Amino acid sequence: MDNTLLIDIGNSAVKWLFNGKYYSTLTADFSVDLLPKADHIFVACVGDRSILEGLNQAVFVDSQASFGQFKSAYEKPQDLGIDRFLAMITTVDQYPSQNNLIIDAGSALTFDLVLKNGEHQGGLIMPGLGVLRRSFTQFQSDSKKLTLNSIASNTEDGWEFGTANMFMNAIEAQIEQYNDKYGDLRIVLTGGDAKMITYRLNQKIELKPNLVLNGLALYTQSI
Numbered sequence: 503m504d505n506t507l508l509i510d511i512g513n514s515a516v517k518w519l520f521n522g523k524y525y526s527t528l529t530a531d532f533s534v535d536l537l538p539k540a541d542h543i544f545v546a547c548v549g550d551r552s553i554l555e556g557l558n559q560a561v562f563v564d565s566q567a568s569f570g571q572f573k574s575a576y577e578k579p580q581d582l583g584i585d586r587f588l589a590m591i592t593t594v595d596q597y598p599s600q601n602n603l604i605i606d607a608g609s610a611l612t613f614d615l616v617l618k619n620g621e622h623q624g625g626l627i628m629p630g631l632g633v634l635r636r637s638f639t640q641f642q643s644d645s646k647k648l649t650l651n652s653i654a655s656n657t658e659d660g661w662e663f664g665t666a667n668m669f670m671n672a673i674e675a676q677i678e679q680y681n682d683k684y685g686d687l688r689i690v691l692t693g694g695d696a697k698m699i700t701y702r703l704n705q706k707i708e709l710k711p712n713l714v715l716n717g718l719a720l721y722t723q724s725i
Contacts, residue, residue, distance in 0.1 A: 507540035508718045509554070511547040512585070513609035514632070514694055519715045529553070544722045546584045546714055563588075563721060571598065571620030586614055586625065588717025593690050594620050595720055597708075601684040604713075605673065607693035609633060613676050617684075626676070631669050631695055635661070646695075648702055670702060677705055 508519040517526040520538050527536065532553055543560040545551070554560050565587035567579040572594045576582045585606060593602050599618045606612045607630060614625035629637060636642040641661040650667055654660035681687050689705055692713035700707050710716070 505541040506722065507538060507543045508715055508722065509537070509543065509545045509547075509560070510585070510714045510718065511545060511549040511551065511553065512694075513549045516549075516553070517712065517715055519712070519719060524712050524715065542722075544718060546588055546718050548583055548585050563718065569721065569724070570595065572616065573621045575622040575624040583612070585714045586612055588715075588721060589690075589692055589713045590614055590616055590622060590717075592713055592717035592720050593710075597688055597690070601680075601687045602690055603677065603680050603687055604690045604692070605676075605696075606713075607631070607673075607691065607695040607699055609694075611669070611672070611693075615680060618686075628672060630693075631665070634669060635665050646698065648698060650702060670699070673699065673703070674705075677703070681705075 510517040514529055515526055516529055516532045517524065518537060520540065529549060534554060534557060543557060545554065545560050545562045547562055551562060563584060564580050565582040565584050567574050569591045572591045574582055589604050589606055593604050594616060601618050602616045604614045604616065609630045609632065611628040611630045612625055615623040617623060635645060641657065643661060645662050647662060648666045648670065649663050650670060652663050654663050677689060688708060690708045690710055691700060692710045696709055696711060700709050
């Protein structure tokens with residue numbers, strides 16, 4: 503659609519796509535005044551939808567049981583996070599007839615397996631790195647560092663190194679598990695921590711920072 507604004511509201515950041523250009527800001531810094539004027543507004547939201555208060559023409563989209571070749575594994579398809587749904591439909595569209603593992607590393611760390619016939623096998627939800635590091639009051643940290651294969655001589659580093667290894671080991675374990683079962687597995691990585699993770703994985707990765715917005719664009723084209 504011409505003059506259409508697409509918005510992805512996460513827990514940590516807000517991204518939008520307008521006239522082929524991508525924009526992003528932290529949720530805490532977001533204001534509707536940052537958005538361009540548009541005739542149509544479609545929104546994928548897993549965060550606080552009230553930040554768009556006043557944009558009465560905004561349409562919030564929901565997950566569907568199927569879209570094109572994609573078929574959801576959820577008994578209640580609408581309960582599947584819209585970010586995961588959109589990430590999967592655009593992955594299936596971009597990589598058809600391919601076994602895909604979609605990893606979204608944001609406030610939550612999610613894994614979704616979609617087979618080459620488009621059938622979603624289900625997924626996992628884990629704490630993201632930031633949530634993990636704030637999960638224990640005594641040691642909580644906002645560090646974004648991923649220091650691996652080291653042991654620490656103080657408590658602060660012990661927590662940082664330990665959570666980094668826990669986080670990366672969980673990702674590696676899921677990749678290895680599905681690689682063993684599906685030799686032609688394509689791994690698609692998105693989310694705020696995706697780029698940082700990519701450099702530390704001993705795997706071939708498709709890095710797709712705007713996967714959710716691209717899925718939203720694909721979905722709205724069908725409306």
